[in-house]
Amino acid sequence: MAWLQLKAHIAPEQAERLEELLLAEGASAITLMDAHDDPVFEPDRGSTPLWRETVLTGLYDDLSAVEAMIERVQRAWAAELPEEPAPTIEYELLADRDWEREWMDGFEPLRMGERLWIVPSWHAAPEPDAVNLVLDPGLAFGTGTHPTTALCLNWLDAQALEQTQVLDYGCGSGILAIAALKLGADTAVGVDIDPQALQASRDNAERNALDETRLILDYPERLGQGEYAVVVANILAGPLIELAAQIAGRVAPGGQLALSGILEAQAESVLDAYRDQGLIMDEPREKEGWMLLTGRRPA
Template identity: 35%
Template sequence: MSTIMYSFRSHFFKHLSSTTTLCASFFSGRRMCRPQTHSWFTSFTYTPTPHITRKHQGRFITTGAELSTPSSSSAPLLPSKASGGDSLTSSYLSVSIRCVKDVSDMLSEALLCYGASSTTVDESEDGNEVCVESIFSVSHDVKQCISLASNSIGLENIPSYQVVVHNQSDWIRAVQDSFQPVKVMEGLWIVPEWVSVPDPRATNIILNPGLAFGTGEHSTTKLCLFLLHDIIKGGETFLDFGTGSGILAIAAIKFGAALSVGFDTDAEAITAAQHNASLNG
């Protein structure tokens, strides 16, 4: 049996995409809808090696991977806390956008399609308005991005916003502090590279997401992991299209797939996926 999953992490504002399987399961995601400056696909390929075998919920899992990848431009990963991240001194833009609560989710997805690296909706405030926190590179025209995103979801006026310039190392430290081990299910953990494994007996996916989508905390990623855990019986071929950090492609191998291939067009995602493949090899 061959299992193929396409993991398109985006929304319909730009390039309609979804996460699907042959049995027509759909999940929405984010990140891959950013406009690309090239049309070629970069890929990395996992093939299992039989040197480590573990029992996981009644099913044997072969872990270990060999990485085959074309060269790609480098992109920043999150350094270990031991390194301090002081070498990453470039700046980025933190943008806070005020909007009505009803459109906050749509606006967040649209911002990702028009250049934002990440978005978060802060719903801690009372009332009808919320704050959409977003990250942009300093090269982006923030006003144009917000204008295009607003128009794409039918807003008549551009929401009010505030832009602050930050040092990238500050953002990386904040991500390190917020990204903790995630217990997806019994016997399966997503563990940051800079944190000790909570349960050595479990199946642990070691991850450094860098600037790519896929930390295991997003609900769509968790749903895909549950689905993979249920449908992979051993020996399948797996395709992760829009692989981001590579988390699903790595999980497929750990669940017993014979071959796992990840595709992406984002150089940052490819760098993260390559690194994560080596962490789990």
């Protein structure tokens, strides 16, 4: 079916009130976007930043009487905020599209390094004899298309992982932990605060026919004791700094660490946090403005 989309360019301080008015008119979804494409990669903790000019859209499945709806919204605005001009609201009809199918069609197999392929579950493997990781991310982060994930996967592909134990801190779809196992690691542990991520990781482990004893999945607070030959964490710079003692403390003597989810301007702060934990850090690697930081604990 077709959808009705209402759209308004507004100041950030107007967003909450207009959202309430559009929801009161039965909006199925509300979206806030930047009018000038100024990205907010990592907001301050506890904040919900908006841009200098915000585009607010409401989506409706009722296509009738749109002019009357807009008039009601503007009257309600004028009654509550008489000193502020009501936003100009535009509308258009959106043709029905199979968004899931379009996304699936755009996600092609990806080669990572020399040995590893990331293969969507609905595609055939381009090289059946390669190391093929079959993936369906579900609602969790991690497909291999983002530079941070690609940096980690290329790094894992270059490591000698045979008979190692790997920790994936913030496992998302499980892509890094499963890749490590497919590349020869003995066991892997994946932790995440999101239950949907843990479920997506379990599902992807099953798709790759991994014995459930080789991939342990749980919440970070239930990780228990233990050190690992390889520790990877692809999250964000703020949490990486806050969790530096916990993450670095999991790297065994002689073990290796890989961190991503870090913008170029944030790299030095993250490096300092892990050097303070006794790790020897390497020169950063960059891909499309995102950084991979690697290091090791002295034997």
